[in-house]
Amino acid sequence: MDVSIPINQPENKPKNWNKIIISLKSPKNIITLIVMLIICITGAALVLILLDWIKLGDTKKAFWVEIFSQILNGIFTALSLLSFHTRIIPFIIILQLLFKSKNNDYIKKQKSIKKYANWYNEQYDSLSFLLLVYVMWILNILSQASLTTLMWGFSSYDKNGIIVFSMITPKPRSIMLVFISLGIALSSSMFASGLIGYKLYKKNQLQKLKNSESSINI
Numbered sequence: 001m002d003v004s005i006p007i008n009q010p011e012n013k014p015k016n017w018n019k020i021i022i023s024l025k026s027p028k029n030i031i032t033l034i035v036m037l038i039i040c041i042t043g044a045a046l047v048l049i050l051l052d053w054i055k056l057g058d059t060k061k062a063f064w065v066e067i068f069s070q071i072l073n074g075i076f077t078a079l080s081l082l083s084f085h086t087r088i089i090p091f092i093i094i095l096q097l098l099f100k101s102k103n104n105d106y107i108k109k110q111k112s113i114k115k116y117a118n119w120y121n122e123q124y125d126s127l128s129f130l131l132l133v134y135v136m137w138i139l140n141i142l143s144q145a146s147l148t149t150l151m152w153g154f155s156s157y158d159k160n161g162i163i164v165f166s167m168i169t170p171k172p173r174s175i176m177l178v179f180i181s182l183g184i185a186l187s188s189s190m191f192a193s194g195l196i197g198y199k200l201y202k203k204n205q206l207q208k209l210k211n212s213e214s215s216i217n218i
Contacts, residue, residue, distance in 0.1 A: 039075060042068050073151040080144045087141055090116045091134040097127055119196055124203050129195070136192035140185055147181035 046068040048054045049061055056064060090113050100106050113120050113130070120130065 035075065035079075039072065042071050046072065069151065073148055076144060077148045077152075080141060080148060084141060086116045087134065087137045090130075091138055094127060094131050094134060098131070119200060121203065124206075125199060129199070133192050133195050136188045136195070140188040140192065143181045143184035143188065147178060147185060150178050150181065 045054075046065065049056060049064055049068070052061075093109050093113055097106060097109055100109075110122050117130075
């Protein structure tokens with residue numbers, strides 16, 4: 001039996017390029033792409049200037065470091081504010097469910113979590129796992145708030161750790177504060193994403209196992 005595929009016959013698998021085009025039709029995805037491009041371009045420009053790979057002179061260097069750093073700070077501030085409710089509300093719901101007995105209200109609240117976490121499946125994901133993920137995200141929000149507050153507090157053309165707002169830091173502080181906040185923000189986000197990715201992987205494996213068992217039984 002000839003099972004070869006004719007050369008001119010189109011493949012049934014959708015092309016990756018078509019998937020990308022379809023995803024870009026969503027306004028949310030377009031905005032996300034634009035924001036990511038701005039972050040990448042601005043961040044790259046800032047690093048190149050700070051490392052003196054782009055020669056501008058002291059005055060122009062200070063000016064563009066200020067411009068690019070505040071653009072990035074503004075974006076991260078906006079992202080923190082926009083994502084705040086998507087972290088806090090599910091976190092509060094999870095705490096309520098941990099101390100609630102299972103009833104109609106419990107199931108209703110459980111389903112409401114899916115509005116903020118479409119990956120969540122109550123059949124696979126325990127509340128303790130969900131709580132751990134959202135604790136990481138709350139930690140991420142707090143560290144981002146700390147980071148953006150410190151950055152907005154720096155005086156213009158001054159990134160050496162001296163804070164303008166005396167009520168925040170009455171004495172000059174090391175730039176290490178910024179690096180600590182940044183490290184916590186990145187690590188907590190990566191840890192939460194890793195937990196979700198692992199769970200999704202395990203669910204896919206279980207689903208494949210069930211499908212293979214059902215096909216064998218047939």
